[in-house]
Amino acid sequence: MSVDAALARLQDLLGNAGLITSAPERQPYEHGPRYGAGQALCVARPANVAEAAELMRLCAAEKLRLIPQGANTGLVGAASPDSSGLQLILSMERIKGVIDIDPVDGVIQAWAGTRLSDLNQALAPHGLCFPIDLGADPSVGGMLAANTGGARLIRYGDVRHNTLGLQALLMQPPGELLKMGNRLHKNNTGPDWKQLFIGTAGSYGIVTQAVLRAHPLPRQRATALIVPSSLEAGLRLLQDAQAQFADFLTAFEGISRNALASVLRHLPQVSAPFDPLPDYALLVELSSSSAASEHFDLDKLFMAWLERHFDDAIVDAVVDKPETLWRLRHAISDSVKQEGKIVAFDISVSRSRMPAFRAEALALVERDFAGAEVFDFGHWGDGGVHFNLAIPPAQQPQFPPERIEALRTALYDLVAKPYQGSFSAEHGIGPFNQHYYQRYTQPEQRALAGRVQAVFDPHCLLGNTRFT
Amino acid sequence: MSVDAALARLQDLLGNAGLITSAPERQPYEHGPRYGAGQALCVARPANVAEAAELMRLCAAEKLRLIPQGANTGLVGAASPDSSGLQLILSMERIKGVIDIDPVDGVIQAWAGTRLSDLNQALAPHGLCFPIDLGADPSVGGMLAANTGGARLIRYGDVRHNTLGLQALLMQPPGELLKMGNRLHKNNTGPDWKQLFIGTAGSYGIVTQAVLRAHPLPRQRATALIVPSSLEAGLRLLQDAQAQFADFLTAFEGISRNALASVLRHLPQVSAPFDPLPDYALLVELSSSSAASEHFDLDKLFMAWLERHFDDAIVDAVVDKPETLWRLRHAISDSVKQEGKIVAFDISVSRSRMPAFRAEALALVERDFAGAEVFDFGHWGDGGVHFNLAIPPAQQPQFPPERIEALRTALYDLVAKPYQGSFSAEHGIGPFNQHYYQRYTQPEQRALAGRVQAVFDPHCLLGNTRFT
Numbered sequence: 001m002s003v004d005a006a007l008a009r010l011q012d013l014l015g016n017a018g019l020i021t022s023a024p025e026r027q028p029y030e031h032g033p034r035y036g037a038g039q040a041l042c043v044a045r046p047a048n049v050a051e052a053a054e055l056m057r058l059c060a061a062e063k064l065r066l067i068p069q070g071a072n073t074g075l076v077g078a079a080s081p082d083s084s085g086l087q088l089i090l091s092m093e094r095i096k097g098v099i100d101i102d103p104v105d106g107v108i109q110a111w112a113g114t115r116l117s118d119l120n121q122a123l124a125p126h127g128l129c130f131p132i133d134l135g136a137d138p139s140v141g142g143m144l145a146a147n148t149g150g151a152r153l154i155r156y157g158d159v160r161h162n163t164l165g166l167q168a169l170l171m172q173p174p175g176e177l178l179k180m181g182n183r184l185h186k187n188n189t190g191p192d193w194k195q196l197f198i199g200t201a202g203s204y205g206i207v208t209q210a211v212l213r214a215h216p217l218p219r220q221r222a223t224a225l226i227v228p229s230s231l232e233a234g235l236r237l238l239q240d241a242q243a244q245f246a247d248f249l250t251a252f253e254g255i256s257r258n259a260l261a262s263v264l265r266h267l268p269q270v271s272a273p274f275d276p277l278p279d280y281a282l283l284v285e286l287s288s289s290s291a292a293s294e295h296f297d298l299d300k301l302f303m304a305w306l307e308r309h310f311d312d313a314i315v316d317a318v319v320d321k322p323e324t325l326w327r328l329r330h331a332i333s334d335s336v337k338q339e340g341k342i343v344a345f346d347i348s349v350s351r352s353r354m355p356a357f358r359a360e361a362l363a364l365v366e367r368d369f370a371g372a373e374v375f376d377f378g379h380w381g382d383g384g385v386h387f388n389l390a391i392p393p394a395q396q397p398q399f400p401p402e403r404i405e406a407l408r409t410a411l412y413d414l415v416a417k418p419y420q421g422s423f424s425a426e427h428g429i430g431p432f433n434q435h436y437y438q439r440y441t442q443p444e445q446r447a448l449a450g451r452v453q454a455v456f457d458p459h460c461l462l463g464n465t466r467f468t
Numbered sequence: 469m470s471v472d473a474a475l476a477r478l479q480d481l482l483g484n485a486g487l488i489t490s491a492p493e494r495q496p497y498e499h500g501p502r503y504g505a506g507q508a509l510c511v512a513r514p515a516n517v518a519e520a521a522e523l524m525r526l527c528a529a530e531k532l533r534l535i536p537q538g539a540n541t542g543l544v545g546a547a548s549p550d551s552s553g554l555q556l557i558l559s560m561e562r563i564k565g566v567i568d569i570d571p572v573d574g575v576i577q578a579w580a581g582t583r584l585s586d587l588n589q590a591l592a593p594h595g596l597c598f599p600i601d602l603g604a605d606p607s608v609g610g611m612l613a614a615n616t617g618g619a620r621l622i623r624y625g626d627v628r629h630n631t632l633g634l635q636a637l638l639m640q641p642p643g644e645l646l647k648m649g650n651r652l653h654k655n656n657t658g659p660d661w662k663q664l665f666i667g668t669a670g671s672y673g674i675v676t677q678a679v680l681r682a683h684p685l686p687r688q689r690a691t692a693l694i695v696p697s698s699l700e701a702g703l704r705l706l707q708d709a710q711a712q713f714a715d716f717l718t719a720f721e722g723i724s725r726n727a728l729a730s731v732l733r734h735l736p737q738v739s740a741p742f743d744p745l746p747d748y749a750l751l752v753e754l755s756s757s758s759a760a761s762e763h764f765d766l767d768k769l770f771m772a773w774l775e776r777h778f779d780d781a782i783v784d785a786v787v788d789k790p791e792t793l794w795r796l797r798h799a800i801s802d803s804v805k806q807e808g809k810i811v812a813f814d815i816s817v818s819r820s821r822m823p824a825f826r827a828e829a830l831a832l833v834e835r836d837f838a839g840a841e842v843f844d845f846g847h848w849g850d851g852g853v854h855f856n857l858a859i860p861p862a863q864q865p866q867f868p869p870e871r872i873e874a875l876r877t878a879l880y881d882l883v884a885k886p887y888q889g890s891f892s893a894e895h896g897i898g899p900f901n902q903h904y905y906q907r908y909t910q911p912e913q914r915a916l917a918g919r920v921q922a923v924f925d926p927h928c929l930l931g932n933t934r935f936t
Binding site: 102103104105106107127146147149153154157158160161170176177178179180182183184185186187188189190191192193195196198199200204216235238239242243244245246247248288289290293295296297300301304348349350351352379381382383384420421422423424425426427428429437440441442444445448449451452454455467 | 570571572573574575595614615617621622625626628629638644645646647648650651652653654655656657658659660661663664666667668672684703706707710711712713714715716756757758761763764765768769772816817818819820847849850851852888889890891892893894895896897905908909910912913916917919920922923935
């Protein structure tokens with residue numbers, strides 16, 4: 001079939017509201033928010049699962065490649081078409097809405113195109129939330145495709161941990177609907193197929209709906225910015241906080257002096273929490289869905305803990321309102337962007353090796369990439385490190401693209417090899433970092449991935465991410 | 469190769485300590501604790517992963533079927549050979565021991581043959597535990613094969629939720645070692661292959677070692693046996709307890725009047741907690757790894773909660789030591805066994821439908837299977853129901869095997885069809901219940917399972933469980 005004939009078939013199938021072909025209207029779907037830019041044949045926006053299934057059958061018959069897309073907020077280019085102009089973007093934005101909420105089960109069932117903010121708006125009247133905490137507003141399908149983490153992973157886990165069931169359309173047999181799991185909290189009846197559709201960028205099938213675990217909304221919260229006497233003391237505090245507060249510990253974030261200074265430079269209305277600024281600070285948050293009472297007041301509990309560690313593991317601390325401290329933390333990314341050209345890292349190491357990794361990474365940059373400035377911060381609770389660098393304008397001539405690539409590779413090599421860490425902690429794999437997947441993944445695992453891909457997508461018609 | 473030649477090759481490979489061929493010595497490996505009994509060619513007990521890999525290559529070459537076995541504590545016959553005398557039992561009991569504990573990471577790495585009790589013994593000096601709570605003492609490999617749940621799933625999740633990494637030997641290519649994940653809490657670098665080896669009874673490969681999440685040992689605990697004003701009120705209490713206590717809620721168990729009465733009949737030293745016995749009671753437990761303090765005393769917190777619900781959702785309650793109340797709960801299974809011939813069910817429904825399911829299941833038994841007595845109990849926190857029946861001796865002539873099979877099918881049909889529940893909540897799938905897997909699993913899912921099995925085990929040489 002010719003391209004024109006295929007477009008005519010798509011027009012018949014999807015109607016005007018379901019098909020975008022003009023270049024200006026395609027544009028917002030063709031560009032990712034950080035990486036990924038190309039040109040699509042068209043954007044297909046099916047209105048329901050039946051239309052999406054029919055679209056997959058058409059693509060299978062005509063060997064047209066589909067790029068699944070949710071809210072287009074992913075950071076590794078997995079939802080962007082290549083530049084061939086031959087790939088279809090399958091946007092799930094019209095297959096949206098909350099299907100059901102059961103507050104006793106603590107679950108919400110929603111279509112793939114539903115936004116995170118819509119889940120939370122629907123859950124709030126029941127005193128519930130979906131506790132994936134991040135700046136963007138992804139769709140349910142996108143969160144599953146990336147296995148989104150966020151700042152409160154230490155308390156709630158990632159999206160995988162909060163998925164009870166899902167449904168997906170397969171490319172083989174084309175358009176077949178697979179129903180996996182449901183709203184049960186305990187169910188052991190064979191392979192847990194839904195796991196293959198989580199964190200795989202839609203390359204095993206198109207998620208159409210999911211049943212997710214909802215959690216009670218917090219009703220009290222206590223936060224402090226802490227200066228540990230050393231990074232090793234910070235680890236002792238983390239371990240003790242987990243033992244003392246169990247899962248009331250909702251965040252344990254690390255902020256370097258450079259990151260803090262950058263925020264203070266670019267948000268002048270924020271005053272310095274410490275003077276002079278410490279080498280490193282920790283933002284610690286407790287929260288509970290239980291209202292404060294005489295027997296259980298998080299502020300008092302937290303103060304007693306801080307006092308116990310003062311003059312030993314803690315040398316200074318600011319106890320303040322959560323909004324104030326999180327504002328500072330959330331301003332880091334945007335502030336650092338104003339320091340120069342950003343080279344961002346979304347990596348993780350085992351928690352016990354965070355201080356050693358940081359020291360070695362800083363030394364590597366100083367030795368081989370002098371002129372690049374490190375503004376690191378991250379999620380100590382789960383080992384996540386945003387080891388972000390900025391190249392100040394004056395230094396940029398010394399950092400052509402190949403030197404930035406060398407910097408990336410040197411840091412990824414350090415984290416993935418001696419530290420056995422992850423080169424993609426929470427953003428997943430897409431065309432942007434697929435060559436690092438190939439560099440660091442065991443060949444046996446890639447061979448297996450190829451054999452399994454032949455089962456799910458024998459003609460490579462789903463997405464631009466290949467795990468082989 | 470003849471059977472004798474194969475045995476000679478195995479003898480060369482494994483030595484005397486690694487091979488059991490005599491019938492009396494094979495016998496403990498050939499019989500499961502509840503279902504499963506057969507006759508094996510031999511029991512292979514490799515001393516290390518290299519020997520296990522070589523064994524798999526031999527089996528692949530000679531088309532000998534391997535039945536993986538850990539501590540042989542599973543309840544669905546998945547670790548038992550058939551009666552052909554041609555299958556090899558692959559016992560992992562010699563590939564055991566703790567490899568590493570990292571208290572900062574909160575992880576333990578152990579070989580597959582390590583027992584749950586050995587994990588906990590090694591973790592205790594670090595103030596940690598592996599919180600899978602059950603009567604048996606399975607191996608790490610067995611817990612992964614069954615995705616073990618237990619009585620505290622509401623707090624800690626199942627084994628899948630607590631597995632960070634694992635390694636497994638594949639049958640295709642034979643003896644290849646796949647390393648999946650590690651000790652990272654956050655890592656999104658492609659398909660999470662380890663999920664396919666969890667809950668699949670060893671039919672995708674042989675797990676050799678795992679990295680598991682350890683949790684702080686509890687240091688205070690509060691328990692009560694509660695009589696709810698109705699089962700619906702029980703659900704309201706469950707929902708409120710989750711909101712008020714977050715993850716300090718470690719158990720929320722249901723016990724029917726019959727189950728309680730049976731314990732009192734057969735454990736005469738236990739006195740009745742209520743007189744008369746209520747229709748239904750709930751065992752609720754809070755626990756925390758934080759020591760009691762003036763700001764945080766679980767007993768006081770719990771008492772305040774009980775008082776708040778008294779005369780509304782709660783009509784009576786006994787607050788007692790955890791040991792006392794759990795002794796009563798743990799005695800149910802053995803007490804009910806003395807009431808007659810047991811027909812046990814390990815099922816689950818969504819929590820909000822537990823009261824309706826119970827009423828309908830009781831009515832079904834009364835209408836169609838009068839004479840069978842119901843002694844139900846279960847895990848309200850996760851929707852798990854042990855809807856166990858006993859046929860008293862006087863009634864047994866009216867319950868020949870085909871009527872018991874009809875009873876099983878009627879109850880499984882009720883749970884799996886109108887209630888969309890699970891016919892195997894925590895024991896998994898094995899030859900015992902495989903025909904129910906076929907009855908209740910979507911044909912599309914079974915077809916997919918067949919295609920994926922061809923990738924992992926094209927000649928059906930791993931185990932007796934088939935997901936096709």
